[in-house]
Amino acid sequence: MTKQTSLITGVIAAVAILTTAPGWADVPTTSFGKPSLEGQWDFKSATPLSRPERWKDKEFLTAEEAAEYEQGIVERRASGAESEGDVREGLDGQRDVDVGYNSGFLEIGTNIDGSLRTSLIVDPPDGRMPAMRSEARERNAPYVAMQGESPSGPEMRSLTDRCIIGFNNNPMRSGAYNNIMQIVQSESAVAIHVEMVNDHRVIPTNGGPGVASSTRFWKGYSVGEWDGDTFVVTSSNFKQNATPYGTGPNVKMTERFTRMDEATLQYEYTIDDPETYEAPFTARQQLRRTDDDVYEYACHEGNYSMPLVLRAARKMEDDGTANKDWMPSWHKR
Amino acid sequence: MVRLIGLFAGFVMMVCGLAFPTNVLTHHAFSSEFDADRPFQVQGTIVKVEWINPHSWVHVDVKEDNGDVVPWMMEGGTPNTLLRAGLTRTVLTPGTDIIVRGYQSKDPDCEPKCRGSGRDITFTDGRRIFMGSSGTGAPKDGSDPTEK
Amino acid sequence: MKAKLLACTVASLLVALTGCGQGGQSSAPAVQPSTPAGPPDLNGVWQALGSAHWNLEGGHAIKGPATAVLGALGGIPAGHNYVEGGEIPYTDDAAGKRAEYRAEWNQWDPAVKCHIPGIPRQTYLPLPFHIVQGDNKVFIGYEWGSNSRIIHLDRPGTRAELPSWMGYSVGRWEGNTLVVEVTDQMPDTWLDATGTHHSEALKVTERYTPMGDNHIDYEATIEDPNVFTRPWTIKMPLYRRVEDNARVLEYKCVPFGEDAVYGHLRRGANRNEPTVKNLF
Numbered sequence: 161m162t163k164q165t166s167l168i169t170g171v172i173a174a175v176a177i178l179t180t181a182p183g184w185a186d187v188p189t190t191s192f193g194k195p196s197l198e199g200q201w202d203f204k205s206a207t208p209l210s211r212p213e214r215w216k217d218k219e220f221l222t223a224e225e226a227a228e229y230e231q232g233i234v235e236r237r238a239s240g241a242e243s244e245g246d247v248r249e250g251l252d253g254q255r256d257v258d259v260g261y262n263s264g265f266l267e268i269g270t271n272i273d274g275s276l277r278t279s280l281i282v283d284p285p286d287g288r289m290p291a292m293r294s295e296a297r298e299r300n301a302p303y304v305a306m307q308g309e310s311p312s313g314p315e316m317r318s319l320t321d322r323c324i325i326g327f328n329n330n331p332m333r334s335g336a337y338n339n340i341m342q343i344v345q346s347e348s349a350v351a352i353h354v355e356m357v358n359d360h361r362v363i364p365t366n367g368g369p370g371v372a373s374s375t376r377f378w379k380g381y382s383v384g385e386w387d388g389d390t391f392v393v394t395s396s397n398f399k400q401n402a403t404p405y406g407t408g409p410n411v412k413m414t415e416r417f418t419r420m421d422e423a424t425l426q427y428e429y430t431i432d433d434p435e436t437y438e439a440p441f442t443a444r445q446q447l448r449r450t451d452d453d454v455y456e457y458a459c460h461e462g463n464y465s466m467p468l469v470l471r472a473a474r475k476m477e478d479d480g481t482a483n484k485d486w487m488p489s490w491h492k493r
Numbered sequence: 494m495v496r497l498i499g500l501f502a503g504f505v506m507m508v509c510g511l512a513f514p515t516n517v518l519t520h521h522a523f524s525s526e527f528d529a530d531r532p533f534q535v536q537g538t539i540v541k542v543e544w545i546n547p548h549s550w551v552h553v554d555v556k557e558d559n560g561d562v563v564p565w566m567m568e569g570g571t572p573n574t575l576l577r578a579g580l581t582r583t584v585l586t587p588g589t590d591i592i593v594r595g596y597q598s599k600d601p602d603c604e605p606k607c608r609g610s611g612r613d614i615t616f617t618d619g620r621r622i623f624m625g626s627s628g629t630g631a632p633k634d635g636s637d638p639t640e641k
Numbered sequence: 642m643k644a645k646l647l648a649c650t651v652a653s654l655l656v657a658l659t660g661c662g663q664g665g666q667s668s669a670p671a672v673q674p675s676t677p678a679g680p681p682d683l684n685g686v687w688q689a690l691g692s693a694h695w696n697l698e699g700g701h702a703i704k705g706p707a708t709a710v711l712g713a714l715g716g717i718p719a720g721h722n723y724v725e726g727g728e729i730p731y732t733d734d735a736a737g738k739r740a741e742y743r744a745e746w747n748q749w750d751p752a753v754k755c756h757i758p759g760i761p762r763q764t765y766l767p768l769p770f771h772i773v774q775g776d777n778k779v780f781i782g783y784e785w786g787s788n789s790r791i792i793h794l795d796r797p798g799t800r801a802e803l804p805s806w807m808g809y810s811v812g813r814w815e816g817n818t819l820v821v822e823v824t825d826q827m828p829d830t831w832l833d834a835t836g837t838h839h840s841e842a843l844k845v846t847e848r849y850t851p852m853g854d855n856h857i858d859y860e861a862t863i864e865d866p867n868v869f870t871r872p873w874t875i876k877m878p879l880y881r882r883v884e885d886n887a888r889v890l891e892y893k894c895v896p897f898g899e900d901a902v903y904g905h906l907r908r909g910a911n912r913n914e915p916t917v918k919n920l921f
Contacts, residue, residue: 190776191776198775198777198778264570264574264575264622265549265569265570265571265572265574265575266570266574267574267577311525312907312908313899313903313906313907313908314899314903315896315899317525321525322895322896322899323547323895324893324895324896337570337571337573337574338571338573338574340577342778342780342791344773344775344778344779344780344791345773345775346684346773346774346775347684348684348685349684349771349773350773351771351773351780351782351789353780353789353791355573357547358787358788358789359787360780360782360787360789361782362771362773362780362782362889364886364888368886368888369886377890377891378787378891378893379787379891452577453576453577454791455572455573455576455577455805456546456805456806456807457546457547457571457573458545458546458757458805458806458827459546459547460755460756460895460898461545461756461757461806461827461829462543462545462546462547462548463547464548464550464566464568465526465547465548465568466902466903467902467903467906467920468526468598468600468608469525469526470903470906470907471600471906471912472525472526472598472599472600473908474600474906474908474912475599475600475601475602476599477908485524486524486525487524487525544803572803576802576803581802581803582802
């Protein structure tokens with residue numbers, strides 16, 4: 161090989177390496193040299209958390225299969241919405257009050273995750289949630305049972321009914337609505353603001369000590385550090401019933417934020433609680449950049465529902481009609 | 494057919510958080526506020542709309558058959574969805590006549606107003622809103638396959 | 642010749658790729674420059690001291706509703722007067738309303754209910770807040786109530802479609818000062834615990850100017866022609882929390898405010914006697 165040829169070969173090789181390495185190309189960076197995590201991020205997803213039975217041995221969909229699946233959702237939703245206005249045969253009012261308001265208020269994902277995976281869970285490798293231990297179910301049962309009772313006061317309603325925490329953050333996960341968050345970033349801290357119940361965390365980037373085991377927060381306590389181009393956040397010290405995924409007091413959650421390109425933020429979280437799940441599990445989602453705003457969600461300020469629920473409980477007690485029917489009917493299954 | 498049921502179950506599970514155990518299944522419990530045995534259908538005029546969280550409330554003056562006007566307030570969903578779709582100014586403006594179906598509160602005393610779930614809303618000319626196709630001015634709820 | 646062409650092609654590719662990798666900031670409109678050295682760095686954990694949240698106009702120490710239960714730990718301390726000119730310029734109607742509120746303030750004060758206090762009161766409630774300063778946005782996370790807001794540096798002249806409890810904040814740099822205009826606040830908040838109220842017309846202009854590394858000069862000008870006869874300004878220092886690993890902790894106050902809001906609806910209570918006023 162001549163000197164010229166080997167030089168050119170070397171240059172081509174270097175270009176090939178550089179263009180395939182992560183962090184190159186079009187990842188926006190901050191003025192202090194870290195990847196930018198900033199922006200509004202949409203975390204709606206039509207990809208299920210756990211791999212469904214029909215995709216048992218299939219880790220990825222093809223682009224065609226994904227398009228077909230998405231089209232199916234859209235069609236079913238359209239036909240479901242059309243028939244919403246008609247009285248459905250065989251359905252009773254209980255179903256209507258279980259999910260009471262019309263579809264216009266919902267913002268449910270219709271797009272499969274950009275990875276085309278058949279589940280958000282990437283570990284265990286079968287894409288399924290590990291089993292929950294029976295002791296953990298027993299530990300969690302009173303919180304659920306309590307909500308079925310006629311509430312003597314607001315403490316007998318869920319933390320979300322009380323507007324203390326939301327149900328789609330920490331970790332962030334696609335639900336019925338408010339699936340949007342905003343990140344603002346400086347060299348010393350990353351602020352994550354999730355719309356539902358206005359919840360935010362400001363996480364310093366220098367690691368830092370944790371807090372004593374007896375110190376508990378509704379949002380847990382998060383510390384963060386950059387690991388190369390990934391911002392890694394470790395959280396623990398959650399209050400009871402405010403833990404992620406029904407875990408217990410010693411859960412550790414690790415989140416990893418990696419900016420992939422202008423439009424994509426990869427969000428991964430690992431839930432580790434051997435007292436609750438037989439194995440740790442990790443979910444990963446590609447969040448999409450959006451120009452939509454995160455709006456204020458002043459929950460407690462507008463919570464007409466709580467006094468309505470309590471007033472109803474008092475009324476039924478007065479009338480002698482008090483019952484244990486205070487949960488949506490799907491809880492009875 | 495099996496696939497249809499599977500997908501529908503998936504939809505319900507996402508909405509209701511059933512895929513997740515225990516404390517995650519915290520979809521707001523309308524069933525604790527409203528009585529499935531008290532369905533209603535009323536027609537009235539929008540007085541005001543409270544675009545608030547966790548749920549919006551539409552205040553409607555309902556005209557009874559005997560001519561009485563009874564004030565109602567109907568519970569909807571988070572307004573943030575409609576804000577993102579740019580709809581809060583254009584739908585449900587005060588002075589508009591609407592027909593509302595829903596379920597009345599477990600506390601049926603209308604103090605200070607009757608309260609109900611706003612299960613669906615129709616204009617008096619038969620146009621339904623929030624019923625699916627974005628052609629009727631409904632927000633992007635995924636039902637229009639040409640929208641992304 | 643061929644080799645030269647190939648080398649040129651590869652070289653131009655390299656140049657193009659190098660260009661792509663550099664600081665691709667978002668495509669939002671550029672924020673105007675502040676000083677030649679760039680904007681000051683307001684990042685960190687800050688806190689107001691003093692008793693502005695009790696009473697902007699100051700005065701001597703008095704008993705409060707908590708004194709009965711907490712004794713000497715439950716008094717309302719003496720305070721400086723943070724109002725430039727010394728007096729809040731209420732209209733006659735507003736002064737009358739304020740006196741009514743003040744006489745039973747803990748039954749009316751939205752903060753007792755754990756309602757979001759809005760701006761400026763959220764700034765000087767006695768718990769810290771964390772400023773996270775990005776290029777196009779400034780985020781502030783407050784410990785009291787776990788409330789927060791976003792200040793848009795890239796949306797001059799805009800307003801919100803609907804009011805909110807924290808209002809809508811648009812910011813710009815003027816030299817060394819972050820100037821924030823807050824509009825579209827819900828009318829239900831107070832500026833202190835003496836009944837200093839406002840209407841939906843409230844506009845607040847805040848100015849954050851660093852004084853050395855560990856202090857910020859905070860000023861807020863209040864304008865509301867429905868309630869005040871003219872604009873008026875408050876001024877106080879903000880102090881950096883300098884302990885190692887200073888963090889904003891959590892004060893989610895809903896569990897503490899529930900008795901005030903729902904106490905009368907508990908089993909066994911008299912539901913016709915709420916402990917606070919102004920409930921829905």
